[in-house]
Amino acid sequence: MSPKKWFAVHSFAGFYFGWLMLLVCLSGTLAVVSHEIEYLSDAKFRASGASGPVPWAQLQAELDRQYAGYQILALELPDQPYLAGEISLVRQHEFLFVYFDPASGQLTGEGEWGRLSRYLRNLHMYLSMGDVGKVLVTALSFLLAALLVSSFYVYKQWWKGLLKWPGRLTLQKRTHWSDWHKWLGACSWPFILIITLTGLWYFTEFWLLRLKVEHYPSVPKLSQPADSAAVLPLAELVQKAQQAAPWLEVRAVNFPVQAKAAVMLSGQDGNPLYRNRANRVYLHPNSGEIIQTQRQGDLGLVGTLVDIADPLHFGSFAGLGVKLLYLLFGLALTFLVASGLWLHRLRTRRQQPELAKWYGLHGALCLLLVLVALAMTTTNFSQREIERLPLSPVLGSAGVRS
Structure with missing residues (x-):
């Protein structure tokens, strides 16, 4: 294809679903460091950072003493040692998070289902719209792939611009925005490739699960019901x-x-x-x-893809430094989407000065989808329904919380 046609592909992929992609990129970027933001906001999310095995017996004793009458649904240790572990407790229809220091087994606090990390997770993964939202979010990876591939044809000899600082940024100056757009794209394309490939895998995995295609080791069942x-x-x-x-x-x-x-x-x-x-x-x-x-x-190839996609997509595999690097490149990707929209506006405003007509019906629908997703997430992210109680011991012996 000619450079002009590649530019048309690039413009289409970045413009028509720009607001939705902007929301997904920004929420995903913040989700990378959501636990760190929670760490800064509340002491209950903080651990001592000391190394060593978890004193499980001490943790069990603390739970029995302070949360008698509850049952453990799940427990999870954090990826980083400075973050508190979390335990999901239930009692009848009540759900509760309890946080603890993995090094000492001491409890650090409690909280409900709704929190920043949950809000960003729901928004980024499926727009709080169930399977429909999941398909919409993961399908954006095809547009991201189109943007990435077309950018190499639109921006010829891009590697020469890596060491050229784009300079100042003026709101109404299209060449300034174009310089920053090209430079950030050239610097961050390996990161965008990782996000694109993992996004394509999420789309594939969704349909494997939806169509019940066997692709991962099965979960065993007991021959007789447990007591x-x-x-x-x-x-x-x-x-x-x-x-x-x-x-x-x-x-x-x-x-x-x-x-x-x-x-x-x-x-x-x-x-x-x-x-x-x-x-x-x-x-x-x-x-x-x-x-x-x-x-x-x-694990086979497909099973391996299932289990390495999340660490690669969110940068949780190598400590705080890598997470901060993902934050930096995530912000760059978010800026690329936003600046692409603005560049399109600056380039076409003479032909279509009216903003509403410029963005069109498709743009209005996309923006409406974004607003609905934000509203639904804000309304529903703190809700957690307990359908079945777990098969786990009732903590303590009195049956009443002390």
């Missing part, structure tokens, strides 16, 4: 899992909500590029017997 009154406590389950699978650094525990489901403990096996769920140990809730194990090295 809900005889489920082992958290500390004992972790101990049995570590004895049977010393290779597993336990970082998450999920109690079942069905009588024939096993307790799942997951974590790390030496490669943080895989998310915790790549390594799993399934235990019988009553006996602690190992039902099944799963290690990252045993």
Whole structure:
């Protein structure tokens, strides 16, 4: 194709769904450091940062003492040592997050389902619109791919501009915006490629799940229903899992909500590029017997893609430095989308001076979708319905919170 046609492709991909892409890029960028923002906002999200194994028995004792009558639904350790771990507790229809210091087992506070990280997650992943929103968000990766490929044809010999500082930025000067747009695009294209590829995978994974295509190791089922009154406590389950699978650094525990489901403990096996769920140990809730194990090295190609997509997409695989780098490039990508919209406006305002007609019906619908997504997320992000109580021991013995 000619450079003019490539430019038309570039303009189409960046303009017609620009507001939606801007929302997804900005929410995803902030989601990268959402836990760090929470860390700065409230002491309950902070841990001591000390190293060493989690004192599970101490943590269990603290939960029994302070949250008698509750049940543990799940537990998760953070990716970074300065962040507090979180435990999901339920009692009848009540849900509660309890935070703790992984190094000492001391509880640091509690909170409800709704928080900044949840708001950004709901907005970025599916616009709070269920499957329809998921498809819309992941389908944007095709537009991002079109923008990335076309940019190399639109911006000839882009590598020569890497060391050329674009200079000042004037609101109404199209050449200034163009210089910044090109420079930031040239600097950040490897990051955009990662986001595009992982986004394309999310789109593919959605349809694999939707169409029930087998692509990941199956979850085992118990031959007989477990006795809900005889489920082992958290500390004992972790101990049995570590004895049977010393290779597993336990970082998450999920109690079942069905009588024939096993307790799942997951974590790390030496490669943080895989998310915790790549390594799993399934235990019988009553006996602690190992039902099944799963290690990252045993996953096939598709299974590997499932478990490395999130760390690559959000930069959670290598500490705070990489997360800050993702934040920087995420802001650059957000600016690229915003500046592309503004450049289109500056380039075409003489032919179409009226803003409403310039953006058109498609633009108005896209902007309406953005506003609806923001409204729905703001309204619903703090809601968590408890459909089934977990098969986990009732904490404490009095049955009443102290």
